Amino acid sequence: MSDHETGQPEMLPGLRATVAEARARGRAERRRRDDEAAPAEVDPVAQVLVDVPLAHLDRPFDYSVPAAMAATAVPGARVKVRFAGQDVDGFVVARVPTSQHPGRLAPLRRVVSPEPVLTPAVAELTARLAHRYAGARADVLRLAVPPRHAATEKAPEPERLPVRPADLGEARLAWAEQGAEPGAGEAFLRALTQGRPARAVWQPAAGTDWPRLVAEAALATVSGGRGVLICVPDHRDVARVSEQLTAVLGEDQHAVLTAEGGPARRYAAFLAVARGRHRVVVGTRSAAFAPVQDLGLVVIWDDGDDLYAEPRAPYPHTREVLLTRAELEGTAALVGGFARTCEAEYLLRTGWARALAPDRRSIRAAARVDVTPAEDRGIPARIPGAARAMLRRALESGPVLVQVPRAGWAPSLACERCRTPARCRGCQGPLELTASTEPPRCRWCGTPDPRWACPECGSAGLRAPVVGRDRTAEELGRSLPGATIRSSGGDRVLQQVGTRPEVVVATPGAEPVAEGGYAGVLLLDTWMALGRAELRTEEEALRRFMTAAGLVRPGGHVVAVGDPAHPVLQALVRWDPAGFAARELEARASAHLPPAVRLATVTGEPGAVDDALTLLALPEVAEVLGPVPVAAKERTPGAGGPGGRPAEPEEIRLVLRVPRSSGTALSESLGELQRIRSARKLQAVRVQVDPLEL
Template sequence: MTADEPPALELPGLVRDKVAEGRAKARATRARKQAEAEITDHLPVARVLLDLQPAHLDRDFDYAVPASMAGDATPGTRVKVRFAGQDVDGFVLARLEASDHEGRLSPLKRVVSPEPVLVPTVAGLAAALAERYAGTRSDVLRLAVPPRHAAVEKEASADPGQPVAPDPVTVAGAWAGHEPAEAFLRHLGSGGSPRAVWHAAAGTDWALLLAHVVATTLASGRGAVVCVPDGKDVARLSAALDAVLGAGQHATLTADSGPAARYRSFLAISRGAVRVAIGTRAAAFAPVRDLGLVAIWDDGDDMLAEPRAPYPHARETLLLRAEREGAAALVGGFARTVEADQLLRSGWAQEIAPTRALARQRVQVNIAGSSDIDLDRDPLTRASRVPREVHAAIRAALPDGPVLVQTPRRGYAAALACERCRTPARCAVCTGPLRLTGQTTPPACGWCGTEAAQWACPVCAHRGLRAPVLGDARTAEELGRTFPGVRVLTSSGERVLSTVPAGPAIVVATPGAEPVAAEGYAAVVLLDTWLLLGRPDLRTEEEALRRWSDAIALAGPGGRAVVVGDPAHPALQALVRWDQPGFARRESAQRAEAHLPPASRLATISGDPGALDDALTLLAAPASAEVLGPVPVGEDQWRAVVRVPRPEGPALSRALLELQRLRSARKLDPVRVEVDPPTL
């Protein structure tokens, strides 16, 4: 060391140790990263479906599989990858020996979970549905695979043991009177895949009959998926399955059950611990092993239509599964949709229906004022909301059990009008409709809540109000005064009753909120039928008949139903004869003449005027396509309808899917595309 050279820096021992420790950790980190970057020799390529929104990115991407992840990155597992500078979720679809990509593959970043939650059958179904509804596979998989719950994954799925074997005599007795159900069950039990559309007789315990069908499927060594409209129906079907199969033999999939419970049920199905899945529309994707049966109850209920993109219907999802996996199919209900009728007319399915003797003995349906004798007794029958015949029916039925009264509107007085000139009563602040919430409360706006105690008609200055439409609360109040001492219950809105006990009672309910009576209702009354028939919709009459049929079907054996409405209306006539299939056939014929579904396939394109015009310009629709509209459907929102003959439906879906990809790649303003919307 020279005089100009600085002295060597002497580090204290503790600092030297820290430096050495840091260098050791750095070497260990480099070694670990080098080991993680080492690509496995066995099936080194993972084909991944990424969770990406843009439609033009709905394709498979290949990634290299590090040796450290080779054991966990199996088909169906969740992974994280690097894409466009961001961490993106995805599912491994397959492991391959080589990739078609010529460049260097990026490695998987990590395996989120080694649990295979995406089975190949569901992955294929997602691809088929995405093409059918002009959507993306990632959107379908958000509906099919519930979010991960790490704590639940660590739990072992319980083994429920062997299900109770079905008793052929009991099964045949439950289905007696529905023909040819015996042949359907025999074919199903022998391992076959029959397809049927089932029209149930009024008063049928549909949940019990479905449970027997599921038991027959299990006895053949296969699994089953059953979809119902809502949680109330799920609870009823679950109780029936417990009674027929034994506890723990099925799993329920509903959004209301919560993330942990839903994921636990999903894993029990995916792992094969249970082979029966029931639930609402999301259960249609349940990864049941060795699927032998798909069934859906009350397929016309709008709750079975998915409100999220790409808007698939549970019925179409299940029928597509049955076609792809070779499973049996059963579409059931007290009413029949035109789509179910199309399955029969095309020969895809066979009919199961009650005999005329069974249909007659279950319930008797009368329309108030339909005969000359009724009109002689009460000349105002057809003008009265609750005619004398209804009061007589309720009075006669109460000693035998509860009476159900269905009214289409909930609340007290759903709308108000001037008593003199019938001008609708409107709020002076926001022009919203005025409503009554109780017998002693002043009218208030249904939009902003402002009270209008001093309201006067702007046309004639009259201060009197009338209620052209009464809600369930007002109806219950009036019936309570008419039948003093009788318990009156309401079921609507957020307060829906699931069951009511036996004994005298009047239950006032809105459509879809009718509780189940322990021994069936002694009588069922349908009020304000004109209100359901007044909706401006393609399915108005079909939907009204379905809601009426579901209510009357809650009557006990030998019960009576009284309907207040137009005796000449075709839907009410079909209800009296319990001939919902005949009504569906006539409805299908009328729609075919008007080139409406199911004789054709419709798609709606909605958006702001500029985006919609661009979309219609870019759409390469089939030559047979008709474009109807555009028409305004809201503030700055317009909609066009594209219609093609039914055989051209797949071509229209492909054209719409290509339109979505093109607009996504060009980053144009989005439009909403909906294929076969449930309503127009």
């Protein structure tokens, strides 16, 4: 029957062919989509960790792997999946043949990158840390895997330079001096070459070139066929260790993982490690998750530095991350520093690690350490005569370091008569002096106040109870005519100084390294570091003092100005961080404080904290302390003043304490609380396990 007979317009022959071709293409496209949607023949199920930081959804979900993605959806790859009605990111953690889900599985939307950036070891580490810190695994994954940089991922990998033959002769000689017991240092190095999980807490003597020794420990591990992961507090320490790794291992034999070089450079270094091109890594806090292949040694230097405390939830500490990796992967561990934390001492008490330190004879020969009171012939003096005499003698042979606790000229002011703190009349911020020739200025709003008068007694006189770095430099310039005075701190941090005589005035953490070491080190205003009412005040003060004193050259002189009878300064004089840490640990154990016990805090608005306490299923041995009001943070400019922002809602804090043996039960209870709170969409609270500040 023709088109005319059916009442339809007659179709031209060319149009018929076009329609037929379109229909054929449609059928072919449908067949192609059906073939692509067909599940993979081998391991058609992908277990995916979705990037959803909700505690009750913190588990892998099963997805079908289309045949077209079978070769690219490998474990560790980034993928896009459909979750709760939207496309979200995720990581494939495993491919399995079957799923426990009884219904139909949704397919993977696409493979973002076939690069396996999440290794099985790091995936297990994130699960362990999420459980320990009662957090979401998605939050830990954000810390572990940097954001993708597509151009860097597609760039050709540079040619790898040949590995330098290992020569452990110098390393054995250097490490032989690091053990009080004969052969202890060499035994540790030998264990690294043999791949055995030797674990040590290491305290070198003053003036020790610790980056060189760390590099030689890395050489011993690499010679045994295993990888090394080194974490240090900041980029200046990274540069020092990286320089020594290059000298010991050769060019392009290690990766540097920091945020200093930008996303592309960091991701390039991360890929070099994940692909096995580099087996030695040095970096800051985030480097603790580096996917080093066949890891054999983890190193952390100066583990008491607060830069290791992660400020983002679930707040894992770098030391705990590395020690957990050592347990999971069976690696050696080296916890080093001039000072010793109570956590490191606890590792020795439990037998998890062994102490490694030079004998007392070597320590005494390394440097002379003295403490002098802040007075001259009974008259108070900030820089007494003994300190000035040391400066003059040391300047005859090299540079001198002066450590002061605060930056600026006069960072705080008070009434000369009644000692009332001087505050800004506009925003109530603290007044400070930035130079001797300028009027007082508000630290918050920057408004000068040359006519300030005390609201209590009416006096217009001001005094500086705290002297800063810049004023100290001025005072030293007047008392040491002809000497070069340099400052380091804030936005003017010196990286290194040479061997010529000069005085370097620096704040804690900003002390530059001197070529060959300092001839002398002076520690001023030690009372400020020892005057805070916090759990770790004395431990932190000793760490700061010993870190600065450790920069002295062998045979140099260290002088601390303070109370000679104070236990912290006595430990400094004897160079005995081990004895101080042992006494501090005993005191904390008797007071039921960390690390002898496990603590956790729950912080939030009163109603939210009360709900959390009701929902918590704590172990029977748990103690509930509080709740107590959270101390107000330092006010911001204008807050609460005329025209200022309204005050933040009041918060309270609950402290939970259990014996160390019940720490796992506490983490499980807090994890269940997070899941219930997330599922019921309750008001948020902040849960922090083992907080550093109490």
